[in-house]
Each structure stands twice: as structure tokens, then as C-alpha cells.
Amino acid sequence: MHVVALFGPTAVGKTAVAIALAQLLRERGEDPIAISVDALQVYRGLETLTGAATREEQALLEHRLLSFVDPRETFSAGEFAEHAHSEIDAALAAERRPIAVGGTGLYLQAALTDLELRPPPDPAIRPRIQARLDENGPEQLHAELTARAPATAKAIDPHDRTRVGRALELLEMGEQPAPTGDGSRLWTARLRHPTLLCGLTMERAALYERIDTRVDEMVAAGAAHQVTQADAAGASRTARSALGFEELRAGDLESMKRRTRNYAKRQLSWLRRLPGVHEIDLTSQSASDAADQIAHILAARPGPAA
Incomplete structure (x- = not known):
């Protein structure tokens, strides 16, 4: 059984595509599970700031490796690799389809390979x-x-x-x-399991508009309060590296939007340089359409229960 990896820039819509794909997989008798491969979504109490799947989204698709680290603790890619390997291996052993979801390059590598x-x-x-x-x-x-x-x-x-x-x-x-x-x-580095690599992209202008809207929605949903609480509790340097942490401390939303756009630009450039990746452009298609495209690619893969 293939692992499905969905990755792409912040705000591109990875969670929505994962949920839509999970629905299609259930219709053909599978039991999918999402494995978050994001460096900052591991932190408890920063869910809104880091864009982690909401409770409503998790009710539609079970997610693992979210909100399990105290924000006062540092957390490395090596530590994450141990957790991710365990979760992916357990899912495959239970004949569940792992969907690795995230935008963090190093953590994606850590989850999918025995990277040195x-x-x-x-x-x-x-x-x-x-x-x-x-x-x-x-x-x-x-x-x-x-x-x-x-x-x-x-x-x-x-x-x-x-x-x-x-x-x-x-x-x-x-x-x-x-x-x-x-x-x-x-x-x-050798992939630990057969893996379908799907890079979710979007035209830059459309993505930047989504980013600006998302930042406004984060603030409305209480991201600044989460930052204040984590800061008061003594957040670690790795937790503080979350996009927007320092900007929200300073109340500087424009800097937060600008930095997030710059980060997304680098993520897109990284993704488009990679060989062996199926690029799925979300500019003019819905999450459901993208999921259907991915499901067809997956079904065409050789091997049992591809």
C-alpha cells in the first residue's frame, strides 16, 4: 500500500484536499488516516497560529502528530522522525492508508525516509x-x-x-x-515505503490573497491570544519560530502577512524543483477535483491496494 504525501505552501488548501481524498478512499473501502508533517503543528496551544486541522476537520479525517508537544519544549526533526515512522508503520500494519500532510520540507523528509x-x-x-x-x-x-x-x-x-x-x-x-x-x-534518500508524492501549487497572486485572508481569520480566531499565553509560559525558541509568533507579539499584521508570503514563495520554488512529484494546481480547481485527480493517479499505481 502506498503512502500518499500531500505537501505545498502555507494556505494552499492541503487539509481540504486531504479530507476530500479521504472521502474518495472510503468510498472504495479504505480507512485513511492523516499524519501531520509540520514542524510547528506539533505544539499544543498554538493550533490557530500554525493552521492545524480544526476539531471539525479532524472529525472528518483522523489526524495524528498534532498538538502533542508542550510549547516550552524544543523539538527536533530527529525526534519527529521517530514519531512519524511509528505512526506510518502502525497505519500500514493496520491496513490504513497514511496521508502525510504538511508544508515543512525537513519534516516531510524525516517522515518519509531514513534521512541521515x-x-x-x-x-x-x-x-x-x-x-x-x-x-x-x-x-x-x-x-x-x-x-x-x-x-x-x-x-x-x-x-x-x-x-x-x-x-x-x-x-x-x-x-x-x-x-x-x-x-x-x-x-x-530511500523512501521507507512506496509513496505517491503530490505537490499542491497555486498561482502566486491567488495564493497571496489566500494568505492575507488567512492571517486576518487567524487573528479573529484568537491566534494573538495563543501567542500571549505561550509567551507568558516561556515558549521555547522552536515554538517562537512559528510564522507570525513575533509579529503578533508586536501587533504587526502587515509584517506577518509579508513574511508569510515570502515563506510561501520559497516553498513553491522548492516544490517545483523536485523530481518525481505530481504537481496539482489548485488555482482553478476545487479540493474535490484535486482529490479526484490524486485518487486516479493512485489507482493507476502498480501493486496490490496501490
């Missing part, structure tokens, strides 16, 4: 870099990264504390950070 991850954090180096991030902000350290590893820096958002800090940490450890962060190792 970089060395663990260095307890002598990381605290020093985190202190510099706290004192000077990620933009200043990103400028330093640009001087030391320009190709790596170009692929990292200057506001992304986690990736800026990790890249500098690797340099301090004598390691060379990935030059592009394009996720290409996913396609050279």
Missing part, C-alpha cells in the same frame, strides 16, 4: 549562539551567515531564528550547512 540528520546540538556552542540571537536578533546573525556561507544564507529567511542559529552552529562545529536548503536529499 546533521549532528545533534553542541551544548557548548548552542547556548552562546542563542544568547547572541536574544541580544542582537536573527537579522544581524543572518548578515554574519551571509559573509561566511552566502549560498546557505540566501535560502534562509533573515527572521528565522531556528535556521539562522542552526546554520551558524554547524559552522562553529566545523560542518558545512546545506548550501540551498532545497530538500533534495529527500529524493536521494
Whole structure:
């Protein structure tokens, strides 16, 4: 049985497509289950900010790996891989169709492959870099990264504390950070199970409009309150790296929208460079139409219960 991977930029409509696909699969006798492969949706109490599936959506399709980590805790891709492998393996053993849903490249890799991850954090180096991030902000350290590893820096958002800090940490450890962060190792690392890779895309103007609307809806639904609570509780640096966390703390919605649009642009560029991916354009078709397209591709795959 194939794993189905649905990935794409923020706000493109991944959850809606997953739910529509699950309905089609049930009609042919399957029992699908969604596995979230998002770096920030693991955090409890930040569901609105991170765009996690709502209770109503989870009633239509069971989701795993949502809201199970305390926001005060750091959480790595290596730790996530253990959980994701366990969930996917258990689903397949129970003859349930796993649908991996998310937009986070590294976590998608961690879920689908036995990816060889970089060395663990260095307890002598990381605290020093985190202190510099706290004192000077990620933009200043990103400028330093640009001087030391320009190709790596170009692929990292200057506001992304986690990736800026990790890249500098690797340099301090004598390691060379990935030059592009394009996720290409996913396609050279062996997939753990037969997998149908579906990249959900949308024309940029339409996607940006959805992003702006989504940010407004997040705020109306209480995302700023979630940020305030997590901040007061001592949210970890990884939880604070969620898109919009710092912007909502400052009440700067326009910066949040702009940063989210820039992130989505990079996600689209990453997705469109990948080989072996079925690109599903959602610009002018519904989630149901996209799900029907994916179901037909899946049915044409060789093997029992493709």
C-alpha cells in the first residue's frame, strides 16, 4: 500500500484536499488516516497560529502528530522522525492508508525516509549562539551567515531564528550547512515505503490573497491570544519560530502577512524543483477535483491496494 504525501505552501488548501481524498478512499473501502508533517503543528496551544486541522476537520479525517508537544519544549526533526515512522508503520500494519500532510520540507523528509540528520546540538556552542540571537536578533546573525556561507544564507529567511542559529552552529562545529536548503536529499534518500508524492501549487497572486485572508481569520480566531499565553509560559525558541509568533507579539499584521508570503514563495520554488512529484494546481480547481485527480493517479499505481 502506498503512502500518499500531500505537501505545498502555507494556505494552499492541503487539509481540504486531504479530507476530500479521504472521502474518495472510503468510498472504495479504505480507512485513511492523516499524519501531520509540520514542524510547528506539533505544539499544543498554538493550533490557530500554525493552521492545524480544526476539531471539525479532524472529525472528518483522523489526524495524528498534532498538538502533542508542550510549547516550552524544543523539538527536533530527529525526534519527529521517530514519531512519524511509528505512526506510518502502525497505519500500514493496520491496513490504513497514511496521508502525510504538511508544508515543512525537513519534516516531510524525516517522515518519509531514513534521512541521515546533521549532528545533534553542541551544548557548548548552542547556548552562546542563542544568547547572541536574544541580544542582537536573527537579522544581524543572518548578515554574519551571509559573509561566511552566502549560498546557505540566501535560502534562509533573515527572521528565522531556528535556521539562522542552526546554520551558524554547524559552522562553529566545523560542518558545512546545506548550501540551498532545497530538500533534495529527500529524493536521494530511500523512501521507507512506496509513496505517491503530490505537490499542491497555486498561482502566486491567488495564493497571496489566500494568505492575507488567512492571517486576518487567524487573528479573529484568537491566534494573538495563543501567542500571549505561550509567551507568558516561556515558549521555547522552536515554538517562537512559528510564522507570525513575533509579529503578533508586536501587533504587526502587515509584517506577518509579508513574511508569510515570502515563506510561501520559497516553498513553491522548492516544490517545483523536485523530481518525481505530481504537481496539482489548485488555482482553478476545487479540493474535490484535486482529490479526484490524486485518487486516479493512485489507482493507476502498480501493486496490490496501490
